[in-house]
Amino acid sequence: MQVHTVGEGTPEVAVVGAVHGDEPCGARAIERFLDGDPDVDRPAKLIVANEPALERGIRYVDTDLNRSLPGDPESDQYEERLAHELMTEVQGCISLGIHSTVSYGRPFANVAYLNERKREVVAHLPVDQVVDFTVVADGRSVELPGFLDVEAGHQGSTAAVDNAYDCIVAFLRTTGVLPGDPPAPDPGFYEVTEPMYKEPGRTYRFRGANFERVAPGERFADVDDDPLVADEEFWPVLMSDDGHDVLFGYRSTYRGPLSSLSAPSHGDANAESVTDD
Ligand SMILES: [Zn+2]
Known part of the structure; x- marks a missing residue:
């Protein structure tokens, strides 16, 4: 696992690419972001999670990392141990995981157990859809109270890298790492x-x-x-x-625009302002 830190101090914001090794867009977008030598207002971590799987272009080595959280440091399966390391790295962070898919070319966001903090972030990603995966979240990163994912586009496409990069910049603006205003597209909300x-x-x-x-x-x-x-x-x-x-x-069931949903009941002491309520 590669962990790059930008800015000074202890990061409370993280971007995670290559949870799946056959989805290179997150790692490529992180490289592009770091190559730009960005000026940041607060620190952030940029993590390339499953390096051996990424190098081989396969989803995982032993088992699916995104079904293995919280992981097990004693496991004989590589991704179970990696899941434990990843959990440790993102502890205390609001985190964005970057994925890609064979099923859809445009970026969309995945959440579970939507709380104020996740809602604030997901409302400012450049996506048309937000999908609530709560019913099948077991072992996935989105199950964590400070974690959400984007599907950036078709696996292996340059468009997915561009979309992933745009999502990273929007996320880092929303969380105050980068200056500037993120978009506010009011995506549709779909509940699996x-x-x-x-x-x-x-x-x-x-x-x-x-x-x-x-x-x-x-x-x-x-x-x-x-x-x-x-x-x-x-x-x-x-x-x-x-x-x-x-x-x-x-x-899934379509629930309407994100802005039309009533505020989530899961409270979050770390929540910052909410844009609409
Ligand atoms: Zn994935």
Whole structure:
């Protein structure tokens, strides 16, 4: 794990790239940011998490780091030990993890257990959608009280690096590390209701589009030559033909613009001002 610190003092802000080694955009965007030798108003950490997996272009070495938190320093699995180290590094920080996907080209944000602090940050990322993963957050970084993620675009694309860089700058402005105003795009808020798993040995083809409503009765996918029909409406998230071995994607419900949601009930003593309420 590489940990770069900018500014003086103990950082309370962190950016984490390469949680998944086959998603290089976060590490590349961190390099670009550091190459610019930025002037900062307060310190921040920039972390490249899974270096061996990044070097090999694979998601993980032994097991998925983003299902392994809080980790175990005694484990014989590399990512379990790494998860423990990462937890230690981001302790006390508000953190942004950078990911990418095969399912969607535009950046969107992932949260769980939305609190005031996360809400403040996510409202100022350059994204059109925020997805609440609370129901499936177990072992993922977004489960932590000060952690949220962005999916920056297609895995391996230069656009994902550009989007990741823009998200890092916006995040560091919102948290007061960089001067300047972050954007305030008022993204749509989608709440994941359930994962959809694949039946082993069958071929899936997604016919819809992520974040676009699937109506009751709509044929949204084919499994081999059989139609897969929605029994009730949902909004697909991270749905793709072959993005994952066993997971086809997630069903979600659209809740409206982020600004229309009532304030989260999870209190946070470290919360700074909230933009809308
Ligand atoms: Zn990822």
